[in-house]
Amino acid sequence: MSTTATPAAPAAERPVRDRADKFRQVKLVVTFAITFALVLWMAISIDNSDVLFLNAPSPDLEHQPEPFNGLRLVWIAVVISGIALAMAAFNLVPRNGWALLVYLAVGLSFYVAFTIWYYADQDSAVEAWITNPLPSMVKYSPPLVLGALAGVICERAGVINIAIEAQLLMGAFFGYVISSLAFSNGVGMVGAALAGVLVALVLGLFSLRYHVDQVVVGVVLIALALGLTTFLLGQIPTQQENASLNTLLSDPPDPLTPIEIPGLSQIPLIGRALFNQSILVYITLLAPIVVWFLLYQTRWGLRVRSVGEHPKAADTVGIKVNRVRWQAILLGGGLAGLGGAFYSVGSSGSFTDNAANGQGFMALAAVIMGRWHPIGATMAAFFFALTAAMKDDFGLVTKVPSELIAVAPYLATLIAVAGFVGRVRPPAADGQPYVKD
Amino acid sequence: MSEHDDKTPAEGSRSPGEDTLAPLAETKPTKSGGRSSSPLLDTVLTTAAAIFLALVIGAVLMALSNQEVIDSMGYFFVYPWDFFTRSADVVTTSYGALLKASLGSGEAIAHTLNRSAPLICAGLGVSLAFRAGLFNIGAQGQIILGTLAASYVGFTWDLPGPILLLASIVAGILAGAVWGAIAGALKAFTGAHEVISTIMLNSIAASGVLAYALGELKSFQRPGDELGLPQSPPVPDAAAFPEVFGVHLGVLLAIAAAGGVWWVLTRSTFGFELRSVGANPDASLTAGMSTAKVFVLTMAIAGALSGLAATMFINGDQASNNASLVGTVGFDAITVALLGRGTPLGSVLAGLLFGALAVGGGAMQTSSAGTAPEIVQVVQGLIVLFVAAPAAVRWLVRQRRKEPTDTFAAKGATA
Numbered sequence: 001m002s003t004t005a006t007p008a009a010p011a012a013e014r015p016v017r018d019r020a021d022k023f024r025q026v027k028l029v030v031t032f033a034i035t036f037a038l039v040l041w042m043a044i045s046i047d048n049s050d051v052l053f054l055n056a057p058s059p060d061l062e063h064q065p066e067p068f069n070g071l072r073l074v075w076i077a078v079v080i081s082g083i084a085l086a087m088a089a090f091n092l093v094p095r096n097g098w099a100l101l102v103y104l105a106v107g108l109s110f111y112v113a114f115t116i117w118y119y120a121d122q123d124s125a126v127e128a129w130i131t132n133p134l135p136s137m138v139k140y141s142p143p144l145v146l147g148a149l150a151g152v153i154c155e156r157a158g159v160i161n162i163a164i165e166a167q168l169l170m171g172a173f174f175g176y177v178i179s180s181l182a183f184s185n186g187v188g189m190v191g192a193a194l195a196g197v198l199v200a201l202v203l204g205l206f207s208l209r210y211h212v213d214q215v216v217v218g219v220v221l222i223a224l225a226l227g228l229t230t231f232l233l234g235q236i237p238t239q240q241e242n243a244s245l246n247t248l249l250s251d252p253p254d255p256l257t258p259i260e261i262p263g264l265s266q267i268p269l270i271g272r273a274l275f276n277q278s279i280l281v282y283i284t285l286l287a288p289i290v291v292w293f294l295l296y297q298t299r300w301g302l303r304v305r306s307v308g309e310h311p312k313a314a315d316t317v318g319i320k321v322n323r324v325r326w327q328a329i330l331l332g333g334g335l336a337g338l339g340g341a342f343y344s345v346g347s348s349g350s351f352t353d354n355a356a357n358g359q360g361f362m363a364l365a366a367v368i369m370g371r372w373h374p375i376g377a378t379m380a381a382f383f384f385a386l387t388a389a390m391k392d393d394f395g396l397v398t399k400v401p402s403e404l405i406a407v408a409p410y411l412a413t414l415i416a417v418a419g420f421v422g423r424v425r426p427p428a429a430d431g432q433p434y435v436k437d
Numbered sequence: 438m439s440e441h442d443d444k445t446p447a448e449g450s451r452s453p454g455e456d457t458l459a460p461l462a463e464t465k466p467t468k469s470g471g472r473s474s475s476p477l478l479d480t481v482l483t484t485a486a487a488i489f490l491a492l493v494i495g496a497v498l499m500a501l502s503n504q505e506v507i508d509s510m511g512y513f514f515v516y517p518w519d520f521f522t523r524s525a526d527v528v529t530t531s532y533g534a535l536l537k538a539s540l541g542s543g544e545a546i547a548h549t550l551n552r553s554a555p556l557i558c559a560g561l562g563v564s565l566a567f568r569a570g571l572f573n574i575g576a577q578g579q580i581i582l583g584t585l586a587a588s589y590v591g592f593t594w595d596l597p598g599p600i601l602l603l604a605s606i607v608a609g610i611l612a613g614a615v616w617g618a619i620a621g622a623l624k625a626f627t628g629a630h631e632v633i634s635t636i637m638l639n640s641i642a643a644s645g646v647l648a649y650a651l652g653e654l655k656s657f658q659r660p661g662d663e664l665g666l667p668q669s670p671p672v673p674d675a676a677a678f679p680e681v682f683g684v685h686l687g688v689l690l691a692i693a694a695a696g697g698v699w700w701v702l703t704r705s706t707f708g709f710e711l712r713s714v715g716a717n718p719d720a721s722l723t724a725g726m727s728t729a730k731v732f733v734l735t736m737a738i739a740g741a742l743s744g745l746a747a748t749m750f751i752n753g754d755q756a757s758n759n760a761s762l763v764g765t766v767g768f769d770a771i772t773v774a775l776l777g778r779g780t781p782l783g784s785v786l787a788g789l790l791f792g793a794l795a796v797g798g799g800a801m802q803t804s805s806a807g808t809a810p811e812i813v814q815v816v817q818g819l820i821v822l823f824v825a826a827p828a829a830v831r832w833l834v835r836q837r838r839k840e841p842t843d844t845f846a847a848k849g850a851t852a
Contacts, residue, residue, distance in 0.1 A: 087713045212826040215572065216775045220822045223772055227814030234809050235502050332648040358640075361574070401653060407645030414623070417637075423628030
């Protein structure tokens with residue numbers, strides 16, 4: 001009788017909380033509380049509220065460091081991280097994609113507060129200013145973003161691409177050689193993309209045709225590309241040996257210059273980052289959208305994803321598994337090779353030994369962090385590009401040991417991956433050669 | 438063996454009907470009953486053919502990079518003999534120098550062995566992780582941590598000779614083990630992918646811990662080096678490996694470590710669990726094994742082996758610790774493990790081969806042919822590629838046989 005007096009709530013309305021869900025809340029509360037405490041401490045410890053801010057990578061006639069009230073911004077960061085903490089405490093952080101916005105807001109408020117705290121209250125004779133990191137971040141992004149997209153396309157088709165580093169290196173080297181020979185940056189970029197395709201060809205030949213373990217091929221390709229580019233760089237003839245070739249190769253065309261889009265580039269903060277960049281960067285900014293469209297809105301993309309998840313089923317409905325895989329890895333190779341052009345055509349014009357310097361591995365990490373999704377991987381790649389931009393700037397002031405600044409991005413990635421990305425699931429057929437019965 | 442077993446594309450892969458424990462066997466027959474050659478002979482022949490092919494391609498590169506050979510190509514159709522004699526001359530000089538420097542004398546062999554020791558140790562670490570389905574890219578960071586601990590204990594602690602040496606080695610091994618265990622624990626308890634965590638831990642070790650020790654820790658710097666390349670003092674003689682005929686004790690330790698890894702993998706309960714988790718973590722979990730324990734312990738042992746590799750530089754070569762001491766040994770270790778197919782004996786042989794090539798590469802450059810040492814790197818890569826692709830090698834040597842290739846890497850290695 002008494003049970004009928006209190007009508008039981010429908011099951012759907014009563015939140016069922018398992019251990020994992022509670023653990024998630026604890027993690028969020030702890031992380032946000034630490035962030036909040038740090039940001040609050042920074043806000044309190046700043047004495048002089050004014051900091052200098054430069055809305056450009058370097059000062060010029062139009063852009064000079066200008067003072068602004070940084071403390072106010074830090075207090076805003078305090079409020080935002082406080083709200084996030086409260087949301088976590090009352091278990092209001094959404095469980096879907098919107099959670100990403102909360103994480104982003106917390107991360108951003110910490111970043112802003114830390115930057116202002118870092119530059120505030122200097123006692124050095126030369127005053128250092130905060131540089132808008134966005135233009136540098138976007139400028140550094142091509143190898144990371146295009147490399148990560150290459151990884152996404154290949155792995156969604158079921159081919160592990162460890163060799164992003166190799167594609168970047170070969171792209172950089174051949175971008176330099178071909179742009180010098182043709183004396184054209186455009187031709188050089190095509191050459192860089194083709195060099196990436198060449199690496200993808202070898203990857204495809206051994207992994208798709210001969211079914212060699214794809215991790216083995218990838219690791220080998222990195223070693224080969226490193227050896228080959230260093231070797232070929234040493235083979236550039238001296239003036240005595242081959243005067244004409246030497247002249248061509250020692251005088252590459254000027255690197256890509258920024259193309260300013262009038263009007264749009266005047267937008268405060270982001271204008272110069274997005275609308276005053278080289279053609280390579282514009283391609284990089286468009287590529288994630290194009291790749292997302294290709295993978296998720298076209299028939300070809302559906303085929304790519306299906307051969308990466310269940311090649312046998314795809315084969316049953318008449319999809320040529322290996323043909324689709326070939327297309328995917330060649331396209332990926334072209335993208336990564338183009339990204340490699342950043343190191344030669346896009347920055348100095350020439351090639352330095354081991355130009356990629358491990359960024360291919362960072363792109364690989366971005367693929368996994370972004371859960372094999374083009375947009376997720378792109379965001380992770382932009383985060384790594386931001387940390388690369390930070391490293392340039394933060395060396396001027398020594399409030400914190402420079403080594404701590406240097407490892408901050410890696411630590412942040414570890415914490416993010418361990419705490420919030422967690423177990424990720426690669427495409428089901430990733431790394432498995434498909435043998436038709 | 439049925440035809441079906443022959444078709445397994447990779448040990449531990451997930452295609453249906455593959456959930457047998459066959460992949461757990463130490464060496465898997467690469468062929469079915471159709472032919473009579475033994476698997477061992479098959480492996481030896483394939484490897485020999487791969488090395489030969491890689492050396493041939495290396496020779497072509499060498500010849501084409503030599504100025505005299507290029508000059509003779511200008512009149513190739515007039516007097517082709519010149520081209521061939523000069524090419525042959527360059528190749529024999531270069532490979533002769535390589536062979537002489539790596540195996541030509543007792544001193545050369547000792548040099549090769551010392552150079553191989555860190556590759557063998559670190560390669561064993563990567564191999565072991567492979568067998569558990571973990572792709573350990575972190576040998577580099579683990580070695581860096583090992584060198585820091587081993588050298589710090591070596592030159593600061595005041596202990597009598599052998600005890601100091603022992604303390605230094607143990608410190609190096611422990612530091613590597615801790616650094617490896619971090620990645621294992623992150624994988625076990627949070628699911629963080631070991632590829633990401635080991636890449637990040639490499640960077641933290643190199644640009645964080647090592648840079649801090651060399652840049653900020655006064656006790657770690659050798660006086661007078663602060664402005665140039667900061668470096669630590671070398672360990673005193675008391676903490677150095679004793680040498681016999683120029684071969685230091687570390688080489689023996691490396692061989693012993695290989696024996697230890699073989700024992701753990703094939704004779705211990707933990708080794709069975711390790712291989713089982715590598716072949717199929719879900720099935721192992723269902724069977725009552727703790728994958729968390731396997732992940733943490735495996736990465737700790739892998740890190741310890743990398744730490745042992747670190748002692749080869751610090752206690753073996755008595756090198757000063759600086760930013761470039763380790764070089765790329767941690768990444769070469771991956772190649773060694775791949776060439777060694779994840780087995781201890783394979784790692785030893787691959788480490789010896791790569792050690793010899795590394796020693797010989799320098800000699801090629803100083804020989805009269807002046808061949809670029811990067812050729813060695815290309816040859817190393819090609820050897821691994823060809824060994825992993827027996828079908829491709831057979832195709833290249835025109836011995837086509839219908840047979841899918843057999844590779845060892847486990848499922849966890851899928852990024």
